Amino acid sequence: MDNRPIGVFDSGLGGLTAVRELQRLLPGEDIIYFGDTARVPxxxxxxxxxxxxxxxxVAFLRTFDLKAIVIACGTVSTTALDVLTEENDIPIWGVVEPAAEAAAQSTKNGLVGLIGTQATIRSGAYERRIAAEAPGVRVLSRACPLFVPLVENGRFRPGDVVAETVAAEYLEPFQDAGVDTLVLGCTHYPLLTEVIGNCMGPGVTLVNVGEKCARRVAERxxxxxxxxxxxxxxxSRYYVSDSVEDFSRLASIFLRQDVAAEVTQVDIWRY
Amino acid sequence: MDNRPIGVFDSGLGGLTAVRELQRLLPGEDIIYFGDTARVPxxxxxxxxxxxxxxxxVAFLRTFDLKAIVIACGTVSTTALDVLTEENDIPIWGVVEPAAEAAAQSTKNGLVGLIGTQATIRSGAYERRIAAEAPGVRVLSRACPLFVPLVENGRFRPGDVVAETVAAEYLEPFQDAGVDTLVLGCTHYPLLTEVIGNCMGPGVTLVNVGEKCARRVAERxxxxxxxxxxxxxxxSRYYVSDSVEDFSRLASIFLRQDVAAEVTQVDIWRY
Structure with missing residues (x-):
């Protein structure tokens, strides 16, 4: 038994999709969240x-006595997990492993699509993990650099013509290729689930990396x-590197609960 | 006569639209450009x-012996010019004044539109300056937060459905109101000139803040x-806070000349 908090961080608001799932699965846990809103995306x-x-x-989060850190950010999970794990003496978990395993298990036709940020796609991290899990599975990947700005600007609902136009363009190759599973490889993307789902159709399973990660954290x-x-x-307590007001407004939408009272600004440059 | 360089900075690539104009108007001047690509937008x-x-x-730019600094960034010009001017003993010029004056002179029907980032629109800086210049002119303004991510991702050409969809949405109120002048209040926006021009029609004068600023610098x-x-x-020498390669690739498009040789990475956190 360990009542120490879990640390969670992301570039901005996206990681809150994992926090929501953690709060649902593990209502007894304290969570310290850091969103690097002064440097997002x-x-x-x-x-x-x-x-x-x-x-x-991580240095900021470690000013708290944590039992583990969750990288609720696809970009950091795919590009810096190894460095962070090596440099820290507490468990640090990213989103790649559980999501890659879920995708490998979900696909029936052996064709998995992967969307993520440019850094994530460039890293090849999901592909390597899926190949290790299920060597026969083919992974088709594409960077979707406008999805994070859309989500951070609150533009993710069905009926938003801009979000729908961007999604249609990004997702076309996956529809053409006939993937039956699509990994939303960035924790911002679950906000676009309806838009992406409408585009891909009901036959395609969407893998929410934040949700898979939260489940794995619970198991571990x-x-x-x-x-x-x-x-x-x-x-849960929330820390951000830019204005508390801007974060609170959008975070309440992401978490579907008011968080204004528990948000504090941090000078992340000092860590 | 003063052969010392002019310092120019922006959040990222947008300021290069002002650099290009400076190079054209003042081919004899040395320019030191800093783009804060690790923290854009x-x-x-x-x-x-x-x-x-x-x-x-500014602290980084002042490691060079400069004769003046140009804030080739609408956001910084509208929110921090006063602070920077007060703290520095060399001339620091922003984009607001020359653009506001050009808009006040250009409008025939007294209806000026202004587009910019959220910080710029929140500041009210253009409105105040236009009011001082031409008290009868009405200014209608709107933040266009997706324009910078679009431009920084190279999505600004006519025929780009996403750029055109975003522009159509943002510009509708200006068309409805019948403005005859539209201030592109961010140095990224001139890249979208054709898309915006197609949307607004030939009767509307677009004010390019980087160009107006460059002219004013030459006069001063x-x-x-x-x-x-x-x-x-x-x-001209270029400095950036993130990867040189990513900058060089896009900067060559912005400046319509190869800049790879003259780009250096800077640890902006040290200044």
């Missing part, structure tokens, strides 16, 4: 810059006997 | 964060007798 930046940012994000903490005390009511 | 960030970033951008340096030696051939 991460997806188009170079590996060196991403490693630098991720180290600062259970396996380590490190879950919080049963019956306990967990609390 | 600026437009959705809070004033505090923008002031911090702008101070670091002339007035201060601080232009470079006649017949001199100026050189």
């Amino acid at each position: 991460y997806g188009g930046r170079s590996r060196d810059t991403l490693v630098r940012y991720a180290r600062q994000d 903490l259970g396996g380590m006997a490190a879950l919080a005390e049963p019956g306990r009511r967990g609390e | 600026y437009g959705g960030r809070s004033r505090d964060t923008l002031v911090r970033y702008a101070r670091q951008d 340096l002339g007035g201060m007798a601080a232009l470079a030696e006649p017949g001199r051939r100026g050189e």
Whole structure:
């Protein structure tokens, strides 16, 4: 039993899709969330810059006594997980492994699609993990650099012509190829689930990396006997590197609950 | 006569639209350009964060012996010009004043449209300057937060369905209101000139803030007798906070010339 909080971080708001799932699965856990809103988006930046940012994000989170850190960011999970794991003495889990395993298990026709940021697609991390899991599965991938700006601007609902136009363009090759599974390889993308689902049709399984990651965290903490005390009511606190107001407004939409009271601004450059 | 370089900075690539105009008008001038590509885009960030970033951008540029600094960024020009001017003992010029004056002079029907980033629209800086210039002119303004991500991703050409869909949505109120002048209040937007022009029609004058700013710089340096030696051939050097390769590729498109040789990466966090 371990009542220490779980640390979670992302470039901005996307990681909240994983937080929501963690709160649902593990209502007894305390969560410390950091969103690097002063430097979002991460997806188009170079590996060196991403490693630098991720180290600062982890250094800030480690000012708390945590039992584990969850990288609720597809970009950092695919480009900096190895560095972060090596440099830290607490468990650090990313989104790639559980999502890749879910995709490998889900596909019937052996054709998996992968969408993510430019850094994620460039890394090849999902492809390697899917190949290790199911060598016969073919992975078709494409970077979708406009999805994060769309989501961070609250443009993700069906009927939003811009979101639908961007999605139609990005997803066309996956429809043409006939994938039966599509990995939403960035934690921002689940907000676009309806738009993407309408585009791909009901025959295609969408893999939500934040949700798969949250389930894996629950299993791992259970396996380590490190879950919080049963019956306990967990609390979540949110930290951001830019304005609290801008975050609170959108975060409430992402989490479908008011978070204004628990948000604090952090000088991430100091870490 | 003053052969010292002019410093120019922007959040990313947009400022190059002003650099191109400076190079055309003042071929004898040396230019030191800084693009904060590790933290682009600026437009959705809070004033505090923008002031911090702008101070670091200027501190880096001031490691060179400059005769003046040009803020080739609509967001910084509208939110941090006062702070930067107060803290520095060399001339610092932004894009607002020359563009606002051009708009006030251009409008025949007294209805000016203004598009910019969220920070720029929130600042009210263009409106104040236009009101000072021409009190009877009405300014209708709208933030266009997806334009910078589009441009930074090279999505700005006519025929790009996404760029055209986004533009049609953002510009509708200006068409409805019947503005005869539209200020492109961000140095990224001139790349979208054709898309925006097709949308607004030939009766609407588009004000390119980078171009107006470059002209004003030429006038001011002339007035201060601080232009470079006649017949001199100026050189431009480019600095960025993220990967040189990613910048060079897109910058060559923006400037319509190869810049790869003169680009250097800077640790902007140290300034």
